[in-house]
Amino acid sequence: MEDSATIRIGNDNYDLSIITGTEDESGIDVRSFRKQSGLITFDDGYGNTGSCESKVTFIDGDKGILRYRGYPIEELAEKSTFLESAYLVIYGELPSHDQLQAFRHRVSAAGVLPESVASVIEAFPQDAHPMAVLSAGIHALGTCHPDKISNDRVKDLAVFDESAAIIISAIRKIAARHHRFRMGLAPVKSNPEKTYCENFLSMMFSKTDNGEAVPPAVSKALDLIFLLHADHEQNCSTSTGRMIASGGANPFASLAGAVCALWGPLHGGANMAVIKMLDEIHESGDDGSRFILAAKEGKTRLMGFGHRVYRNYDPRAKILKGACDSALEALGVSSPILDIARHLEEVALQDEYFIKRKLYPNVDFYSGIILQALGFPTDMFTVLFAIGRAPGWLAHWKEIAESGGKIHRPRQIYQGATERVYLPLEER
Numbered sequence: 128m129e130d131s132a133t134i135r136i137g138n139d140n141y142d143l144s145i146i147t148g149t150e151d152e153s154g155i156d157v158r159s160f161r162k163q164s165g166l167i168t169f170d171d172g173y174g175n176t177g178s179c180e181s182k183v184t185f186i187d188g189d190k191g192i193l194r195y196r197g198y199p200i201e202e203l204a205e206k207s208t209f210l211e212s213a214y215l216v217i218y219g220e221l222p223s224h225d226q227l228q229a230f231r232h233r234v235s236a237a238g239v240l241p242e243s244v245a246s247v248i249e250a251f252p253q254d255a256h257p258m259a260v261l262s263a264g265i266h267a268l269g270t271c272h273p274d275k276i277s278n279d280r281v282k283d284l285a286v287f288d289e290s291a292a293i294i295i296s297a298i299r300k301i302a303a304r305h306h307r308f309r310m311g312l313a314p315v316k317s318n319p320e321k322t323y324c325e326n327f328l329s330m331m332f333s334k335t336d337n338g339e340a341v342p343p344a345v346s347k348a349l350d351l352i353f354l355l356h357a358d359h360e361q362n363c364s365t366s367t368g369r370m371i372a373s374g375g376a377n378p379f380a381s382l383a384g385a386v387c388a389l390w391g392p393l394h395g396g397a398n399m400a401v402i403k404m405l406d407e408i409h410e411s412g413d414d415g416s417r418f419i420l421a422a423k424e425g426k427t428r429l430m431g432f433g434h435r436v437y438r439n440y441d442p443r444a445k446i447l448k449g450a451c452d453s454a455l456e457a458l459g460v461s462s463p464i465l466d467i468a469r470h471l472e473e474v475a476l477q478d479e480y481f482i483k484r485k486l487y488p489n490v491d492f493y494s495g496i497i498l499q500a501l502g503f504p505t506d507m508f509t510v511l512f513a514i515g516r517a518p519g520w521l522a523h524w525k526e527i528a529e530s531g532g533k534i535h536r537p538r539q540i541y542q543g544a545t546e547r548v549y550l551p552l553e554e555r
């Protein structure tokens with residue numbers, strides 16, 4: 128690969144350097160281009176823009192590769208746990224035994240949900256969307272720790288380990304507390320003796336105030352889902368979190384914003400949309416052919432299919448497809464929509480429309496089926512995505528804070544009205 132590039136505009140040449148990453152991914156460094164030429168580069172939707180250098184996650188979308196800090200997702204899914212992978216994503220290395228113990232302890236010792244956060248959760252209408260409540264809950268949580276939201280990078284970094292543990296611990300408590308509130312049920316106490324997922328499932332679904340035992344297969348299935356969502360480089364929500372962090376805001380603010388960005392159906396909200404789509408197909412008695420036709424005609428989208436980065440099978444979808452069978456068997460439930468999903472995938476992968484556009488199942492295609500079987504209400508699926516993604520958002524906040532980089536501030540090509548004269552109201 129050359130180490131420089133030249134852009135020619137008319138008779139003028141502009142020399143730009145090439146920046147190369149550790150996996151040989153290269154890009155043209157345009158940072159000096161505006162200064163040299165007076166022009167900006169235009170890339171609507173950032174499909175061809177590298178917004179930062181990062182060491183957290185590597186994706187090769189053509190080959191279907193995903194690695195956290197160099198470790199293949201397949202190997203982590205088989206051998207690691209959510210909390211161990213969270214540590215890896217945030218701190219860059221697999222923890223030693225003692226480091227993992229200390230991290231687990233920090234998370235489990237992060238304490239009960241402050242009453243003021245519970246009050247915020249319960250101030251929302253009972254039918255409020257859980258993503259709105261989650262974002263507000265994280266903000267409220269930050270305000271309970273004024274020493275951790277100074278919005279001074281150096282100070283916030285000094286207490287980052289505690290902030291990260293508080294957020295990772297509390298995010299599932301906010302989710303569970305809201306679920307119980309809207310179901311009209313009393314909250315269940317957190318039990319730090321339980322594993323991360325057992326404790327969460329118990330706070331969600333226990334029939335008694337003190338929490339009941341959770342079958343290991345159930346908590347294992349959820350742990351896998353969280354692990355697979357832990358990071359995914361510069362996606363919409365992570366870029367939002369980084370954008371907020373770049374202005375110097377604290378980790379709580381950065382994560383509350385990332386939660387909002389995740390909410391949309393083209394991003395984290397797709398896991399809800401997949402179940403809605405599969406349920407509709409199931410209820411209509413169609414085998415999915417009509418839905419595929421509508422997607423090809425541009426009337427709808429096959430939710431859980433396609434990805435901005437993957438032009439191949441999303442490796443997380445492959446793992447979850449395999450996990451569906453074992454999870455459903457362990458839970459002793461059957462899912463009629465799993466057969467529909469498999470059929471849709473088979474048909475789509477042989478259809479010229481999907482082949483030509485390189486549209487494959489993404490992480491959301493199978494995750495919702497497992498979450499539904501675990502008993503989570505559909506509108507909580509994106510909250511579960513957020514719980515899994517929290518370590519990634521925190522890792523990116525840390526990366527920005529440590530780099531001390533500039534505020535993120537894209538440019539635009541203005542296409543609005545040119546200068547006009549203001550007419551007083553009576554003359555309009």
Ligand code: CMC
Nearest residue numbers: 393394395397422428429430431432433434435484489490
């Ligand atoms: N069903 C039917 N057609 C599709 C789909 C789909 N799911 N996705 C893309 N296309 C078509 C699209 O209509 C366009 O066709 P044409 O070239 O004829 O105009 C072409 O494929 C390229 O689409 P695009 O919108 O330019 O692609 P993108 O990279 O901007 O969008 C995406 C990526 C994920 C938003 C999109 O594939 C999509 O909307 N998928 C469904 C929603 C979904 O499952 N989202 C979850 C993403 S994975 C989890 C996460 O990281 O958030």
